[in-house]
Amino acid sequence: MNGITPLATAALVALAAGLNAQEPLTARAELLDRDGAHVGTVELTQTPGHGVLLHIDVWGIEPGGRAIHIHETGRCDPPDFMSSGGHFNPGDAAHGVMHRDGMHAGDLLNLHIPDDGRLVSEQLARKVTLHESEPASLLGGDGTAIVIHVSPDDYVSQPTGDAGDRIACGVIRPASAAPAGRPYERSSSPRQPGA
Numbered sequence: 258m259n260g261i262t263p264l265a266t267a268a269l270v271a272l273a274a275g276l277n278a279q280e281p282l283t284a285r286a287e288l289l290d291r292d293g294a295h296v297g298t299v300e301l302t303q304t305p306g307h308g309v310l311l312h313i314d315v316w317g318i319e320p321g322g323r324a325i326h327i328h329e330t331g332r333c334d335p336p337d338f339m340s341s342g343g344h345f346n347p348g349d350a351a352h353g354v355m356h357r358d359g360m361h362a363g364d365l366l367n368l369h370i371p372d373d374g375r376l377v378s379e380q381l382a383r384k385v386t387l388h389e390s391e392p393a394s395l396l397g398g399d400g401t402a403i404v405i406h407v408s409p410d411d412y413v414s415q416p417t418g419d420a421g422d423r424i425a426c427g428v429i430r431p432a433s434a435a436p437a438g439r440p441y442e443r444s445s446s447p448r449q450p451g452a
């Protein structure tokens with residue numbers, strides 16, 4: 258093995274695993290509106306067994322109730338953002354936290370934007386993970402995206418909560434990923450080893 262003994266290799270693997278265990282998995286989505294303006298950031302952090310914590314910071318969104326969801330495809334083509342697909346729903350459930358057969362893994366609680374347009378808030382998405390090998394991973398396959406809608410989610414209407422048009426969108430990317438050339442496309446470059 259080019260001078261590296263199996264024992265040394267095993268030690269390096271153990272060291273890498275130890276480092277990973279100390280550093281929580283994180284991801285990030287930069288939200289752009291229909292005109293391409295940067296209107297928010299969502300930081301995602303893997304919890305130890307309780308899903309993914311979302312730290313949401315938005316600015317420049319019209320005041321009022323706005324639905325926010327995790328959508329099933331990591332692609333945000335303006336102006337309508339339909340390329341992000343439907344809600345992330347690996348469990349094939351009904352939509353809505355108030356639906357008896359709900360909820361989508363990507364269902365989140367509405368944002369209530371104050372008059373100055375700036376809102377910092379947090380949510381826990383319990384049915385998703387950042388671990389790529391798991392079915393409910395936000396980073397597996399063709400990725401996922403955070404989408405904000407023009408209306409609030411009524412939490413029961415199928416399949417979208419009657420939330421209306423999509424007004425902002427951001428692809429969820431691993432925190433270690435290099436920034437892509439175009440901010441609204443998931444990077445197609447190969448992952449870094451160990452990323």
Ligand SMILES: [Cu+2]
Nearest residue numbers: 325326404406
């Ligand atoms: Cu949505």
